[in-house]
Amino acid sequence: MREAMNRRVVLARRPVGVPTLGDFAVVDAPVPAPDAGQVVVRTRYISVDPYMRGRLWERPWRGDPVGIGEVMIGEGVGEVIASRDARLPAGTAVRGRFGWQTHAAASADALDVIDPSAAPLSTALGILGMPGLTAYYGTRLVGRPRAGETFVVTGAAGAVGSAAGQIAKLDGCRVVGVCGGAAKCAHVVDDLGFDAAVDYRAGQLDEELARACPDGVDVIFENVGGEILEALLRRINLHARIALCGAISQYHTAEPALAPPHSRTLHRCRARMEGFLVNDFADHDAEALAALTRWVADGRLKYREDIVDGIENAPAAFVGLFHGQNVGKQLVRTRAAA
Numbered sequence: 001m002r003e004a005m006n007r008r009v010v011l012a013r014r015p016v017g018v019p020t021l022g023d024f025a026v027v028d029a030p031v032p033a034p035d036a037g038q039v040v041v042r043t044r045y046i047s048v049d050p051y052m053r054g055r056l057w058e059r060p061w062r063g064d065p066v067g068i069g070e071v072m073i074g075e076g077v078g079e080v081i082a083s084r085d086a087r088l089p090a091g092t093a094v095r096g097r098f099g100w101q102t103h104a105a106a107s108a109d110a111l112d113v114i115d116p117s118a119a120p121l122s123t124a125l126g127i128l129g130m131p132g133l134t135a136y137y138g139t140r141l142v143g144r145p146r147a148g149e150t151f152v153v154t155g156a157a158g159a160v161g162s163a164a165g166q167i168a169k170l171d172g173c174r175v176v177g178v179c180g181g182a183a184k185c186a187h188v189v190d191d192l193g194f195d196a197a198v199d200y201r202a203g204q205l206d207e208e209l210a211r212a213c214p215d216g217v218d219v220i221f222e223n224v225g226g227e228i229l230e231a232l233l234r235r236i237n238l239h240a241r242i243a244l245c246g247a248i249s250q251y252h253t254a255e256p257a258l259a260p261p262h263s264r265t266l267h268r269c270r271a272r273m274e275g276f277l278v279n280d281f282a283d284h285d286a287e288a289l290a291a292l293t294r295w296v297a298d299g300r301l302k303y304r305e306d307i308v309d310g311i312e313n314a315p316a317a318f319v320g321l322f323h324g325q326n327v328g329k330q331l332v333r334t335r336a337a338a
């Protein structure tokens with residue numbers, strides 16, 4: 001019988017503009033052995049996320065750049081298959097920063113133990129993981145919508161946006177999602193319960209936003225940046241709040257414009273625009289996770305996972321994020337190389 005190999009996806013070259021498949025390469029290597037205090041994990045799901053684009057620049061951006069020939073970074077879940085730490089025996093389900101590979105050696109101290117009987121393992125990377133927490137914090141702690149207000153979320157059919165809109169709905173808001181294409185718009189309204197959706201690709205953004213937000217916009221949960229943000233800012237109300245979660249349309253530009261052309265609007269409306277990172281609120285993780293878990297269990301918070309099979313297809317899944325190919329959380333289900 002052939003020994004299992006560790007299949008890994010490495011960075012082959014730095015992307016220019018939107019990443020392409022040729023920026024990555026698939027290589028097989030021996031499965032590592034654990035050092036003292038380490039475990040070896042067989043990964044089951046790997047997350048691909050927009051922030052990873054920032055780690056492909058040559059300069060540091062929220063962490064060191066991924067080097068050419070190095071395994072792509074990323075969170076994953078899987079089970080321990082070899083252990084030199086008594087706290088994590090073989091068979092333990094864990095989450096950690098394993099990178100895009102089927103097997104990883106990791107320090108036991110750096111891993112979170114997951115209870116796979118409480119929720120599907122994959123949810124620890126999505127609705128009950130970093131994206132779910134991001135949605136919770138951006139909505140409850142940054143945007144802080146009040147019942148009856150109009151809450152608009154961009155990237156509305158994605159992992160973070162879909163959860164943020166539903167949380168604002170739980171808080172009694174009129175929720176409008178902005179996303180690409182009729183199918184995604186139908187999904188957020190029909191499946192997730194948003195009040196309205198605007199297809200930014202349809203070419204009538206200002207008119208459609210005016211129709212969907214007749215009373216203006218009180219809170220923007222912002223994932224996209226660029227022209228969509230501009231169009232939304234034209235509709236904000238007095239004391240609007242803008243929770244800047246991300247700006248995916250700008251991630252391929254090395255030096256985006258510093259001064260927003262809308263500063264006069266913000267001033268006139270005495271609006272608050274606040275950027276945040278999920279880690280800023282780590283002290284609240286236990287309460288946020290408890291709330292997300294409860295809402296998922298009782299059906300008030302719905303989620304979708306978009307799953308691609310095979311670690312070798314991680315680059316396609318990642319590139320697809322920048323073309324709107326995913327609905328909900330984009331994941332990669334790994335298979336060991338034979």
Ligand SMILES: NC(=O)c1ccc[n+]([C@@H]2O[C@H](COP(=O)([O-])OP(=O)(O)OC[C@H]3O[C@@H](n4cnc5c(N)ncnc54)[C@H](OP(=O)(O)O)[C@@H]3O)[C@@H](O)[C@H]2O)c1
Pocket residue numbers: 049050051130131134155156157158159160161178179180181184223224244245246247248249250276277278279321322323324325326327328329330
């Ligand atoms: N602040 C934090 O700590 C934090 C944590 C996690 C994520 N984020 C940010 O949150 C945002 C959403 O992340 P996610 O993981 O939930 O990804 P996601 O929304 O599931 O996937 C990305 C989506 O972005 C949209 N998109 C891609 N390029 C676009 C463009 N040029 N213009 C408009 N829309 C575009 C696409 O949807 P359409 O088909 O609708 O275009 C795509 O499906 C990202 O900006 C990410 O960086 C921030």
